Amino acid sequence: MKLILIFLTIFLFNCNALEKNINYEVGAEFQHCGLCPQMTVVPSGKFNMGSPETEMNRGDDESPQRIVTVNYDFAVGIFEVTYEQWEHCFINFGCDHNPIDNGWGRGQHPVSNVSCLDANQYVKWLSKQTGSQYRLLTEAEWEYVARAGSTAKFWWGDESPIGKAVCIKCDLSGETNNMSMPVGTYPPNSFGLHDLHGNVWEWVEDCWSKDYSGHPLYADAYKSESQCKRRVLRGGAWPNGGRHLRSANRSWKGPTHRSTNGKGFRVAMTLS
Numbered sequence: 001m002k003l004i005l006i007f008l009t010i011f012l013f014n015c016n017a018l019e020k021n022i023n024y025e026v027g028a029e030f031q032h033c034g035l036c037p038q039m040t041v042v043p044s045g046k047f048n049m050g051s052p053e054t055e056m057n058r059g060d061d062e063s064p065q066r067i068v069t070v071n072y073d074f075a076v077g078i079f080e081v082t083y084e085q086w087e088h089c090f091i092n093f094g095c096d097h098n099p100i101d102n103g104w105g106r107g108q109h110p111v112s113n114v115s116c117l118d119a120n121q122y123v124k125w126l127s128k129q130t131g132s133q134y135r136l137l138t139e140a141e142w143e144y145v146a147r148a149g150s151t152a153k154f155w156w157g158d159e160s161p162i163g164k165a166v167c168i169k170c171d172l173s174g175e176t177n178n179m180s181m182p183v184g185t186y187p188p189n190s191f192g193l194h195d196l197h198g199n200v201w202e203w204v205e206d207c208w209s210k211d212y213s214g215h216p217l218y219a220d221a222y223k224s225e226s227q228c229k230r231r232v233l234r235g236g237a238w239p240n241g242g243r244h245l246r247s248a249n250r251s252w253k254g255p256t257h258r259s260t261n262g263k264g265f266r267v268a269m270t271l272s
Contacts (some may be wrong), residue, residue: 080266102179140219161197161214
């Protein structure tokens with residue numbers, strides 16, 4: 001028990017020490033501790049959320065398109081949360097669940113087999129340890145940072161994700177990729193973020209709905225008591241094809257759902 005208390009004291013000390021030198025200006029990158037997520041600050045802005053009727057493979061739940069305002073700067077995880085980062089929470093009694101992997105290696109692979117409730121447990125623990133307001137992204141924030149100014153299917157345009165993302169047939173060798181890859185395998189978008197398309201699905205804070213009718217015009221999370229048995233997932237994963245990786249694509253599962261085929265998350269942080 002004494003060793004555990006010493007470990008936690010050192011962890012908190014390191015967080016507080018790093019906090020003093022952090023720059024929260026737009027474009028700045030920071031990290032609250034050695035095993036905390038690496039973050040970057042993205043700017044406020046507006047974007048057209050959803051997909052046009054002409055976009056191939058779109059779903060009805062991606063409409064109606066509307067202009068959404070993100071009226072604040074905020075910080076976003078540069079990478080999806082990794083097994084190494086999750087295990088740091090688990091061994092320090094902040095996370096109850098110790099997710100399995102598929103034998104590909106843990107470490108810098110994105111954590112998978114975690115539910116939306118698990119992800120929320122992680123961000124609450126991280127907030128407590130660092131004294132900062134960590135959370136999941138809202139769905140609007142997620143699409144805003146995934147697009148990074150693009151109005152196309154992906155942040156790089158409408159071209160195939162081959163050689164640009166981790167998905168089922170996206171390897172440049174032409175071989176079928178059937179596993180996750182370490183975070184940051186492919187280059188970042190213009191906001192400096194990796195793997196918004198592919199690798200693992202990312203839980204966000206919102207309840208799923210059949211379309212965007214009644215959704216806020218700002219980047220707040222959509223919460224509906226009658227519909228929150230379904231929580232939104234974004235970005236597609238390694239077992240999926242390009243249509244699931246589109247910026248506008250939406251999926252859902254129940255808040256306790258865990259799956260080894262690619263359900264993970266990245267974190268956001270509110271800047272006061």
